[in-house]
Each structure stands twice: as C-alpha cells, then as structure tokens.
Amino acid sequence: MGENDIAIRVEDVTKRFRLNQNRASYLKEAIIHKADTSQWREFWALKGVSFDIQEGSMHGIIGHNGSGKSTLLRLMAGIHRPTTGRITANGRISALLELGTGFHPQLTGRENIYLNASILGISPREIGRRVDDIIDFAGIGEFIDSPVRIYSSGMKVRLGFSVAVHVDPEILLLDEVIAVGDERFKRRCFDHVYQLRKKGVTIVLVTHSLGQVQSMCDRATWLEGGELKMDGDAIEVARAYLQQVNNAESGGGDDDQHEVGLEMQGRGERRGTGEITIEALTFISAHKRPTPFVNSGRPLVARVRYKAAQPIQNPTFGLRFFTDGGTLVAAPNSRRARFDAGTPDGEGEILYKIPRVSLTPGTYHVTAGIYDENNLHVYDERQREFELRVQPGDAPDTEGFIDMGGEWAKALKKPVDAPLDA
C-alpha cells in the first residue's frame, strides 16, 4: 500500500488534559501551584495510538465511553493538538462533531450556513451556489430565515449535517450525530454518505452501534482506555469487541436493541432505488414445497427472487424477522456472513438455508432487502411484507422467541466449580 493511499495517518499520538484547568483559572492558584505542577491532575485521553485510515474507505472508531474516540476525532479535526505524536491528513476535512456544530444562536439558519462555510474555508461565492441545495437537504423550510435559537435539536442536526456534506469534503468526520434525528432523515443521511463514498470521500465514523460498523465500515479501530486495542477489518473488530463486552457480562447488545426499536417504525413500507428489486420471498419446508407454515425445529430455506435491471456488483441480501409485537429476533445479512453474491443481472434467486428453525411457534413478519456491497445504499427493501408462521414441531419450547435447542442433563455427583465444558 503506497503512501498516497493514506487519508489520515495517526502516529504515536498522545493527548493529555489537565483536569483542574478550570479551578486553576484564578491567578492566585496558578501562582501558588506554579512551583508544584505535579498538583495538577492530569488525564491521558490517548496514550500512544497509531494507525492509518485508507483513502476512500469508511473507517469506524469504536470503544466504550471515555475510551478516547471522541478526543481522537477532535485531534483529527484539528480542534486540539496532540500532546505528542503526529496526525497528518491528506485532504480537506469536514467534521460534524456535536449537535448543531458551530451555530450562532442569534443568527438565522441562512446566515449560519455562510458562517459555517467560511469556517470550513469555502468562499462566499462558492457557498452561494450551494446554499439552496443545503437548505433543501436540511428540510428546514421557511425557518431558514429565523434565528437558530428557535430551532429544534433535530433541525440543528439536519442543518449541520447538510452543511458538512455539501462543502465538498475529501475527508468527513462524523461523531454519532447521524444516529440522531428521525428515521426518514437518517436514511437520507446514509444515502448521502453512500453518494460521498462513491465519489471517493474518506469517512470516519465514531459510533456506539456495532451494527453500523459491521454493516457499513470497511475497517475499524477499537480504542480502550486511550489505547489502541485492535485495528483491522470492521467485521472482525466489531466481533472481537462484542465478545469482550459479553465476557464482561454487561448488557452488550443494548445498542443493537436500540437500533431495532428505531427500525420498527416503517411497517409495510417499500423503499429503495430499484436497480435491483425483490420479486418474491418464499419459504421452502423440508418437503421441498413453498409454504407459509413451518414446524419449529425443522429445516427451512428462504428463497429470495430478484430482478436486476442492470448488473449489480456484489449486492448485500438481508432478511429481518420480527415478532408480532415488533421485536427483531433475527437479522441474517449476506455481507456480515461474507457471502459473495457475484454480479446479478436479470432474474435470479438467492437462498438462505436454515438447518433448524429455532423460532418458537407464532407469526413472524419478515423484511427482505437488497443493499449495495457496503450495506449503505438501499436498492429495494420490502418491510415486513412477508409472513412466516411457525407451528409447534419437534422442538419442545413454545414460550419466548427461540428454542435454544439445549439438552437437559443431571449434574455429576459432586458439584464442581469448573465451567460446563470442563
């Protein structure tokens, strides 16, 4: 990999913050403590982090709260300086770090667009050409000529995002902001991020959502306590992170659960750009017949019939199974499984083979979708249009969502503290 392929290079970066900076803001204390700087409580937000971000890639940064990910992003954006080490960026950076980044409350939305653009180094003439696009994308309507202080937080995010992506960044830094806002805007954001990616923009995303990292990012960096824990392929990093979280016995899936809750809203909706469409989703039981019914514990094949108007390179196929109550119970996805769908053109079928249906009896609503290879862009998504009825079968469990398929056994004569598999 050549030097030119690097968008941002992070070299042995440390960052120290002085915690009592505020208290020492009075001269008296500064003079008293002058001789004894060890009194200043220090906090190392980053302790020697090195990694590269490839040009044109989408790079996720994950870690617990306080792991240093936001600090790292601020250093990349040039807001703070590294205490030691170096960050070199190769291209114009646009950053969206917090809600309503850099808006002046007294000025109108339009004035703030100009202010923001000039901060990002865009000439007034240049921004004049794009201001309508920005306003249009943000969907602020007539409020654009009202002071920003009366905007809702959602409006501020939309305007901030809109400015950040319309200033032709070569590198875009995003700090979880797009997780805020309503579902419709979120989709448009992701669609826009997809457009930017296609243009070769490098995107760095700090996020809590492992789902986002796994489904959208190429590579990921995992920070822990200001140190680099892992850097590499996004799916692997996310998997390792999840495993560690699970091991730590904390409720690891919380964020994903949260995401599910949001996705609940669009029942029966169909969306996508339609380059490739889902013609049908059928379930085939053990008897090799299409059926809306299946017995719990038996094998099942889900068959997705598609039709591509043009050759699509390695699309992602996804299924999502929801209960009647709207809880997502399973979401198989061909990208995460690293399945290569080839380059579909015309009509065809993709199968998802389930050796043993572990869903408990009940009715399930199924979403089928086809996305681009980075899972960012939606070609076609039919939300909960399909139904799967699971009937009692060989599996004994009828309560809960799934049959875990475990076996009951008596313990050894003497109780042992060893793990189960010992």
Place this chain on the structure above:
Amino acid sequence: MLTATQELWGYRALVLNLTNREIKSQFKMTFLGNLWALINPMLTLAVYSLVFGYFLSFHKNTPEAWASGLQSFPLYLFCALMMWWLFNRVAIGATAAFTSMGSLLRKVYFPPSAPIVAHGLAQVRQTMLEGLVCMLVMVLVGNTPWTFILWPLLIPFMLAFGLGMGMLLALANAYYKDVGYLTTILNMLLFYVTPIIYSIDAVGDTEFMGLPVKTLMQLNPLTQFVEASRELLYLGVVPGLWRMVALVGISVFSLVVGWVLFVRYSKDVSEVV
C-alpha cells in the same frame, strides 16, 4: 508566526463574515436600530459636558479652536472620546468577542484570532460615523481646518494598537479569569489618567513622586492618540514629527508583540475557552 499570519489570511472570508455579522447583529432587536450608534455617544457626551464642562467649569480652561474665538468643551471632549471609545471597543471588547466564540472553537477548527480581528474591524464603522458627525458639527460652527482629511488616518493605527492589546487580554482572560475583573478596574483608571476630559496643559508643573506628571502622561500611548485627534479636528494643527513617530511606533509594536504572543500561546486555547 509567518504561517499563522498566512493562515489567518487564508481565513479572510471568515474574518469578513464575522465582521459583517457583528455589524448586522449589533443593534438587532432594538426599536431604534442603527440610531443607537448615534444616541449612545451623544448621551454620554451630553452627560460629560454637563458634569465636567458646566458643573465643574472645565470649559473655562478649554483651548481655543482653529476658528478664532471658538471655545467649545463638548467638541474638544468629543475629539478625545472618539479615540478612547475606539480603543475600548477594540481592546477591551476583544475578550467578550473571543469568549462568545469559545463554544464554536471547541467544535470546529479556525484561527482563534479570527473573532478578535473581526470584532476590531467591525468597530471602524462606528468611529467613522462619529467622526463624520463631529466634522459636520465643526463645519456648522465654522471650524473647518484642512487637517480634517488627515483624521481618518488615525483609525488604522488605533485599530492596530487596540488589537495588539486586545489579543493579549483575551488570551490571558481565557487562562485566568482574573484578567477580566482586573481589566475593568484598570480601564477606569486609564480613563482618568489620560487627558480626555481635561487638557494635558491643565496639569501644569505638578510632580508625582518627583517626576513631572505631564511627561508621565506623554508616555501613555493613548495620550498621543487623543492629542493627535484634537489637533487634527479641533486645533487644526498637524501633529509634530515626534508624535507621529510615536503613534506609528507604538501601534506597530503593540500589534506585533500581541500577535506573536497570541500565536504562541493560543495553540491549546480550545481546551480552556
């Protein structure tokens, strides 16, 4: 320092934008709008003239203007006040301008000097306006020396002087909040030790700790500005060579020193503002 200067130049669109914003938002949401730009100084001038000129009879010691026989304390005072106000708004106002952009500085990168410079530039308009009003009144009372045309030249020098001081004050205040309080007090003292409401000749041969007060006052850069303003507008005299050298020297010195120190110590300022 050179790269920082180039950087600020690269961000000139931002500086101009902030300047425009400042000018536009100055009297926003007020009933009288831009009229305040005139009402403010006129009221202050009226009160000072009444108290010092009339009650305390300062007008008796007011020097005679260029037009023979004209002796006006309010005009004499106004020539000095314009300079004082400009200094105040640029240098003392820098701190507030800097702090108000602090939250932005924590979210986006831009040269931290930009809001200070923009705030300074935005003040020029007000002083130009005051100067125009002053000249108009002078014409009405028949005091029309040709030196009027030189007066606007004082503004860029005062701007440079004020910006240098303002950058230091704003930066110091970001690290130590005491500076803000201290400035308020010192500013008030400065007003009285500068010959604004009185003529420098009024102090006569008074000595302070064995030193002639008049000489000490001459060392105050503001005295030079105030005196030059009076000479050009009221007395109709071109300032002496020594005064001109002093004005240029002190302005450049203040700007350069302020800028160098600001550049050096503002690198981590986004962590404290």
